[in-house]
Amino acid sequence: xxKSSSPLSCVAAFRGFVSRIxxxxxxxxxxxxxxxxxxxxxxxxxxxxxxxxxxxxxLPSSLVLKWRFKAGGPVKSSPxxxxxxxxxxxxxxxxxxxxxxxxxxxxxxxxxxxxxxSPLVLDxxxxxxxxxxxxxxxxxxxxxxxxxxxxxDKILSSANWVQPGGPETRAILVGAYDFKxxxxxxxxxxxxxxxxxxxxINGSPAVGGGMTAFGGCDAIIHVLGLAKGEKIKEIEAxxxxxxxxxxxxxxxxxxxxxxxxxxxxLKEGKIAWTYKDRAFPYFSSPAVTxxxxxxxxxxxxxxxxxxxxxxGVWTFQTRGKVDSSPVVADGxxxxxxxxGRLYLVSxxxxxxxxxxxxxxxxQSSPAVVDGYVVVGSEDGFVYCFGAK
Numbered sequence: 001x002x003k004s005s006s007p008l009s010c011v012a013a014f015r016g017f018v019s020r021i022x023x024x025x026x027x028x029x030x031x032x033x034x035x036x037x038x039x040x041x042x043x044x045x046x047x048x049x050x051x052x053x054x055x056x057x058x059l060p061s062s063l064v065l066k067w068r069f070k071a072g073g074p075v076k077s078s079p080x081x082x083x084x085x086x087x088x089x090x091x092x093x094x095x096x097x098x099x100x101x102x103x104x105x106x107x108x109x110x111x112x113x114x115x116x117x118s119p120l121v122l123d124x125x126x127x128x129x130x131x132x133x134x135x136x137x138x139x140x141x142x143x144x145x146x147x148x149x150x151x152x153d154k155i156l157s158s159a160n161w162v163q164p165g166g167p168e169t170r171a172i173l174v175g176a177y178d179f180k181x182x183x184x185x186x187x188x189x190x191x192x193x194x195x196x197x198x199x200x201i202n203g204s205p206a207v208g209g210g211m212t213a214f215g216g217c218d219a220i221i222h223v224l225g226l227a228k229g230e231k232i233k234e235i236e237a238x239x240x241x242x243x244x245x246x247x248x249x250x251x252x253x254x255x256x257x258x259x260x261x262x263x264x265x266l267k268e269g270k271i272a273w274t275y276k277d278r279a280f281p282y283f284s285s286p287a288v289t290x291x292x293x294x295x296x297x298x299x300x301x302x303x304x305x306x307x308x309x310x311x312g313v314w315t316f317q318t319r320g321k322v323d324s325s326p327v328v329a330d331g332x333x334x335x336x337x338x339x340g341r342l343y344l345v346s347x348x349x350x351x352x353x354x355x356x357x358x359x360x361x362x363q364s365s366p367a368v369v370d371g372y373v374v375v376g377s378e379d380g381f382v383y384c385f386g387a388k
Contacts, residue, residue, distance in 0.1 A: 042081040042367040045118035045158035046285060046325065049207040051246045053287035055329040055368040061353045063344065063373060063385040067103035071096060075376025078118040078158070078325075078365040080126075082140070086367070086374055087126050088382055089115025095128060095136075096382075097143060100372060103384060107143035111136060118158035118204075118365075120172070122186065127172050129155025135174055135182070137189060147189035152178035158204040158244070161186065162212070164227040171226070173212060175201030181214065181222070183229055193229035197222060199240065203254075203285070206247035213252045213266055215241025221252060223266050233269045237262065244285040244325075246293075253293050253307075255282020261295060261303070263310060273310030277303065285325040285365070287333070292347065294333050296322025302335060302343075304350055314350030318343065324375075325365035336362025336375055342385070358383065 046053045073091025080087045084100045091114045097106040113132025120127040121140055129135045131154035137146040157175035162183075164171050170186035177200045183192040198218030205214040211232055213223045217240040223233040237256050245254030245264075251272065255261040261275040261282055277299065284296030292313060293305045298321040304313040320338030327334050332353065333345045338361040344354040364376035373385045 040369055041083070042079075042369050043122065044080055044120040044160065045078050045204055045365070046244065046246070047327070047368075049160050049162070050248055051160070051204060051206040051244050051285060052248055053246065053285065053325060053327050053365075054289060055327055057329045057368050057370045059330040059332050059334070059344070059368070059373070060387045061332070061344070062388065063354060063356070064388050065356065066372070066384045066386045068381045068383045069096070069098050069103045069105070071380050071382065073114065074378045074380055075382055076116045076363050076378070077128075077376060079367040079374045079376065079382065080119045080121045081367045081369050081372070081374060082121040085140070086382070086384075087119045087121055087140070088376055089117060089119060089128055090380070091115070093130070095119065095126065095138065095143070097126075097140070098382070100369075100374070100384070103382075109136075109138050109143040109145070113154070116156050120159040120161060122161050123170065125186070127159045127174075127186075129157065129159070129174055129176070131156070133176075135159075135184070137186070149182075149184055149189050149191070151176045151180070151182065156202050160205050160207050160212070162207055162226045164192070173205045173207070175203070175205060175214060175216070177201070179216075181205060181224070181229070195222070195224055195229040195231070202242040203244035206245050206252065208247040209250055211266070213245060213247050215243070215245060215254055215256070217242065219256070221245075221254070221264055233266065235264055235266075235269055235271070243283050246286050246288045248288045253286045253288055255284070255286070255295060255297070257281040261286075261293075261305065263293075263307075275303070275305050275310045275312065277312065277315070283323040287326045287328040289328055289347070294326050294328060294347070296324060296326060296335055296337075298323070300337070300339075302326060302333065302345065302350070304347070316343070316345050316350045316352070320361065323363045327366045327368045329368045334366050334368065334373055336364065336366070336377075338363070340377075342366070342373075342375060342383070356385065
């Protein structure tokens with residue numbers, strides 16, 4: 001015979017249920033807050049380890065110049081934005097940290113050579129390479145050197161990061177002109193592994209699905225495991241690759257120097273589709289959305305390609321080659337050009353919404369967070385734009 005519950009036990013059970021729900025809501029709120037904080041940053045080249053070049057930021061259809069900061073040399077390095085600070089390298093060999101709010105300098109770190117590599121900001125450190133064969137880790141708050149690691153040739157590749165042994169581990173991936181991709185322990189700088197290719201590595205390795213993938217000047221797309229750097233696949237690209245690819249849903253999207261843009265199925269180990277337009281090479285890295293792939297070309301145009309089958313959707317004409325890599329945010333595409341302008345165009349139609357004439361080539365790629373767009377130029381300035 002079942003005993004009926006007393007009113008007091010029912011009340012206690014109800015209170016326990018409410019407490020559990022409150023605890024779950026608290027956990028959810030904390031997680032959501034953390035996600036929001038992460039979404040408000042742009043900690044590396046292309047924004048995220050996949051190198052997809054997509055931001056959750058809201059952007060108006062017209063921007064105004066908020067401030068500009070003068071470095072001592074051209075700024076090809078693409079900025080990173082973390083915690084209200086902007087980090088970028090310059091041709092004057094300095095890595096700079098400046099305030100996002102007003103562009104005032106916090107610190108500068110004098111390195112050993114020009115910095116075209118874009119910084120990675122991770123766990124309170126900034127990682128970057130120079131053209132004088134060194135890879136650095138510096139403290140993000142103070143700019144003091146934490147460690148450096150020498151390689152055998154210059155580093156133009158921007159760093160990426162992985163968790164090869166679970167959530168407590170961090171490894172930094174970077175390619176160099178000595179034909180090698182390196183994995184460094186993020187804390188100590190010790191080498192985890194080295195993978196040698198057949199030529200220069202100019203672009204950055206993309207990360208996703210437990211692997212890293214990148215192209216090189218050996219005209220091969222290399223697919224490696226993260227823990228040991230073991231080769232998973234090699235795929236012939238047909239021409240050498242200087243750009244960084246984006247690794248999204250098991251496919252690498254990347255252009256090469258013989259005028260084609262590729263979608264490479266990494267699981268199948270083959271090219272899924274090829275987009276060809278005019279006979280100009282690709283140096284720009286793509287932005288990948290659920291429906292479209294957007295990339296700049298040296299034909300002075302921005303190309304929007306349908307992701308499912310590689311058909312062209314629209315092109316937008318600039319007045320100079322487009323080596324800057326576009327960012328997609330809030331239904332808009334923002335990208336620089338060698339014509340000295342920064343452009344904002346609609347993602348749906350490729351119509352110009354706004355442009356700003358800087359005057360010197362813009363090969364740096366934009367960093368986009370809510371309310372701000374930050375980009376460097378050959379004139380030695382970093383520019384910050386925002387809403388009116």
